[in-house]
Amino acid sequence: MIRPRYFFSETFTSLKRNFFMAFTAITTVAITLFIVGFFAVIVYDIQGIINSIKSDVELAVYLEDNISEELKKYIEQEVISWKETDAVRYISKEQALERFKKQNEGSDILKEIEGNPLPASFEITLKNPEKIDQVALRFYDKDGNCIEGVDEVIYGRKYVNTLFSITAIIGTIAFLMVIALLLAAVVLIFNTIRLSIYDRRKEVEVMKLVGATNWFVRIPFLFEGFFEGFAGSVVSIILLYFICNFLLIRGERLIVDTMRIKELAVVGSGNFLSYTYIGVVVLGGLIGLLSSAIALRRYVKV
Amino acid sequence: MIELKNISKIYEDNTVALKNINLVIRKGEFLFLVGPSGSGKSTFIKLLIKEIDESNGNIYIAGRNICNLKSSRIPQLRRNIGCVFQDYKLLPNKTVFENVAFALEVIGKPDYEIKIQVPQALKLVGLYSKSNSYPYQLSAGEQQRVSIARAFVNRPPILLADEPTGNLDPGTSEGIMKILSRINLIGTTVLMATHDRNIVNSMRRRVVELEEGEIVRDQKRGVYGD
Ligand SMILES: Nc1ncnc2c1ncn2[C@@H]1O[C@H](COP(=O)(O)OP(=O)(O)OP(=O)(O)O)[C@@H](O)[C@H]1O
Ligand SMILES: [Mg+2]
Numbered sequence: 305m306i307r308p309r310y311f312f313s314e315t316f317t318s319l320k321r322n323f324f325m326a327f328t329a330i331t332t333v334a335i336t337l338f339i340v341g342f343f344a345v346i347v348y349d350i351q352g353i354i355n356s357i358k359s360d361v362e363l364a365v366y367l368e369d370n371i372s373e374e375l376k377k378y379i380e381q382e383v384i385s386w387k388e389t390d391a392v393r394y395i396s397k398e399q400a401l402e403r404f405k406k407q408n409e410g411s412d413i414l415k416e417i418e419g420n421p422l423p424a425s426f427e428i429t430l431k432n433p434e435k436i437d438q439v440a441l442r443f444y445d446k447d448g449n450c451i452e453g454v455d456e457v458i459y460g461r462k463y464v465n466t467l468f469s470i471t472a473i474i475g476t477i478a479f480l481m482v483i484a485l486l487l488a489a490v491v492l493i494f495n496t497i498r499l500s501i502y503d504r505r506k507e508v509e510v511m512k513l514v515g516a517t518n519w520f521v522r523i524p525f526l527f528e529g530f531f532e533g534f535a536g537s538v539v540s541i542i543l544l545y546f547i548c549n550f551l552l553i554r555g556e557r558l559i560v561d562t563m564r565i566k567e568l569a570v571v572g573s574g575n576f577l578s579y580t581y582i583g584v585v586v587l588g589g590l591i592g593l594l595s596s597a598i599a600l601r602r603y604v605k606v
Numbered sequence: 607m608i609e610l611k612n613i614s615k616i617y618e619d620n621t622v623a624l625k626n627i628n629l630v631i632r633k634g635e636f637l638f639l640v641g642p643s644g645s646g647k648s649t650f651i652k653l654l655i656k657e658i659d660e661s662n663g664n665i666y667i668a669g670r671n672i673c674n675l676k677s678s679r680i681p682q683l684r685r686n687i688g689c690v691f692q693d694y695k696l697l698p699n700k701t702v703f704e705n706v707a708f709a710l711e712v713i714g715k716p717d718y719e720i721k722i723q724v725p726q727a728l729k730l731v732g733l734y735s736k737s738n739s740y741p742y743q744l745s746a747g748e749q750q751r752v753s754i755a756r757a758f759v760n761r762p763p764i765l766l767a768d769e770p771t772g773n774l775d776p777g778t779s780e781g782i783m784k785i786l787s788r789i790n791l792i793g794t795t796v797l798m799a800t801h802d803r804n805i806v807n808s809m810r811r812r813v814v815e816l817e818e819g820e821i822v823r824d825q826k827r828g829v830y831g832d
Binding site for chain 1: 697711
């Protein structure tokens with residue numbers, strides 16, 4: 305026979321009694337899971353940007369709008385003659401705009417575009433992408449300016465490398481922080497449960513002596529721990545929701561636009577945010593259950 | 607109903623509390639366990655509800671050897687043995703009613719049964735009018751009776767009572783003995799540990815005497831001491 309009302313009232317009496325402890329534990333869980341979720345989103349995002357760059361052209365040579373046909377031809381011939389070159393594709397201003405419109409279908413950005421601000425370009429893929437730095441340098445003169453007719457050379461590898469090291473650093477910091485915070489959360493929940501076991505040691509003793517099953521004794525404590533983990537995760541989801549929707553997605557759109565990365569970063573699209581929310585709740589509940597299970601093992605004899 | 611074979615209990619600090627106890631208690635019997643302080647009476651009772659484990663020997667309750675009982679079966683055992691503890695073990699933050707109801711709640715009894723059985727148990731010990739009092743508002747004798755009500759509310763076939771009249775005046779003790787007799791009359795096997803000479807002498811029931819952990823006397827319609 306299950307007595308949900310009994311379990312609920314036991315749990316909430318105990319939460320009330322140890323309000324400060326429970327509050328601290330819940331806050332810590334919330335902060336921990338927020339950081340977990342936030343970094344998960346960031347890392348996933350940067351990974352997405354990296355991928356979109358990699359699947360992009362290796363090297364994009366943006367041409368000045370007023371470049372002459374001859375110069376264009378000359379550059380193309382030149383590039384084809386290089387032994388590193390695998391393929392060269394000419395993208396006219398019109399094609400560039402067309403492609404941009406396709407990629408940003410339905411987005412507000414399109415309304416803001418007047419005329420055709422996009423440059424024409426050569427997209428160069430290389431047989432051996434590691435030579436990309438050398439190849440790119442050929443579009444610059446000794447002073448570091450672009451050669452005549454070329455406005456800008458963008459090559460993914462440079463971004464990719466920086467992005468890789470950024471993600472690695474963010475990942476490491478996040479990982480260490482998360483480990484420390486997870487430990488703190490477990491310790492804090494463990495402590496509240498320990499306190500409530502102590503508070504109710506007489507009840508527990510009597511319960512066992514009159515024949516309550518071990519599960520019956522444990523469930524209120526497990527529930528209490530679970531509740532703390534769960535409440536913390538809900539708070540962190542609310543934080544994540546606001547941070548992602550009002551800061552991250554806007555910020556990313558900005559980065560994506562200025563970097564001319566074709567695919568908008570992942571946060572705004574796809575289901576990753578929802579998965580993060582689900583993951584955070586599951587993790588929160590597990591932390592709570594685990595912490596109280598440890599406390600029960602130590603302080604309630606079977 | 608209850609059978610002890612060669613039961614010994616040696617505590618962790620090597621105190622020998624019980625030595626080679628052999629005893630059979632029949633169904634429906636009323637038995638006094640007497641002996642001086644430290645002779646092993648509480649130890650005996652704790653062994654029967656597996657609050658502690660024996661060092662040696664076997665205990666059979668209703669034909670079942672409880673010494674090799676899995677820990678998951680212990681709750682079932684305890685539901686069939688009501689126990690009145692020497693120190694009452696009432697919960698101070700619960701009322702009389704809640705204390706008695708607690709014993710039913712935690713073994714998963716539904717509310718409607720609790721509503722019927724708790725008042726019955728409280729009427730049996732004459733404390734129905736104090737249902738809403740807290741333990742600290744009760745006299746020692748009344749607390750003892752609440753403890754009996756809690757032990758019996760589940761109608762177990764066996765009732766163990768560890769010094770239920772300890773520190774009570776003779777009149778109050780007599781009242782408690784009346785309650786235990788009534789419980790015994792409806793078929794419950796009752797085992798009561800005591801060193802209350804007058805009570806044992808007035809009841810004329812089976813008396814088992816312990817001394818330094820050994821049975822030194824087992825008398826059908828006994829008295830306390832010589
Ligand atoms: N947990 C324990 N650890 C070690 N020794 C114990 C423990 N409990 C009881 N003892 C010892 O075992 C012996 C029997 O104790 P027990 O409590 O069974 O006596 P008792 O007959 O109930 O005494 P009383 O009439 O005072 O309640 C005593 O010598 C006591 O000191
Ligand atoms: Mg005793």
